[in-house]
Amino acid sequence: MEENKDTAKAGAGAAPEEHHGGKFMAGRRAFLGAFAGCIGALGAGLVGVPLLASFTPVQRGKPEPAILNLDDIPKGGSARGVYAGYSFMVFNRKSGIEAISLKCTHLGCTVKWEPAKQIFRCPCHDGWYNKHGVNKGGPPPAPLEHLAYKIVGSKLIVGGA
Ligand code: FES
Numbered sequence: 499m500e501e502n503k504d505t506a507k508a509g510a511g512a513a514p515e516e517h518h519g520g521k522f523m524a525g526r527r528a529f530l531g532a533f534a535g536c537i538g539a540l541g542a543g544l545v546g547v548p549l550l551a552s553f554t555p556v557q558r559g560k561p562e563p564a565i566l567n568l569d570d571i572p573k574g575g576s577a578r579g580v581y582a583g584y585s586f587m588v589f590n591r592k593s594g595i596e597a598i599s600l601k602c603t604h605l606g607c608t609v610k611w612e613p614a615k616q617i618f619r620c621p622c623h624d625g626w627y628n629k630h631g632v633n634k635g636g637p638p639p640a641p642l643e644h645l646a647y648k649i650v651g652s653k654l655i656v657g658g659a
Pocket residue numbers: 602603604605606607620621622623624625636637638
């Protein structure tokens with residue numbers, strides 16, 4: 499009967515040879531480890547940077563005022579704008595101009611103007627306000643914010659006044 503030389507060596511008390519690739523495998527493991535580290539760092543950067551950016555305030559310092567053309571808001575009319583990252587509406591009423599923030603005072607959802615009912619309704623928890631932004635129903639604890647404005651020539655400058 500013929501015996502395999504390796505088996506014969508192992509059987510003779512010699513330690514079996516390990517074939518794990520030696521230096522080649524060690525280099526490969528190091529490369530794969532470094533590659534995985536790079537991929538992990540890239541992934542952390544892709545997720546982490548936008549996540550951290552979302553924690554920083556949208557604007558620093560005093561927000562820029564919104565500038566509207568008075569010609570676009572005839573008596574009895576309205577217009578929309580954005581100030582400090584939130585929408586607002588301007589109404590040119592008999593009593594004068596009102597600039598009302600559309601940020602719900604409950605949890606900050608954007609309220610919707612319902613012209614037929616002359617109310618602002620919040621779609622989040624069904625809070626509602628009258629046409630002057632006074633909270634009338636649902637969870638909002640306070641009226642909608644009235645924004646300061648000034649008129650300069652033919653421009654209505656809302657916020658930052
Ligand atoms: S956020 Fe407007 S009612 Fe809750």
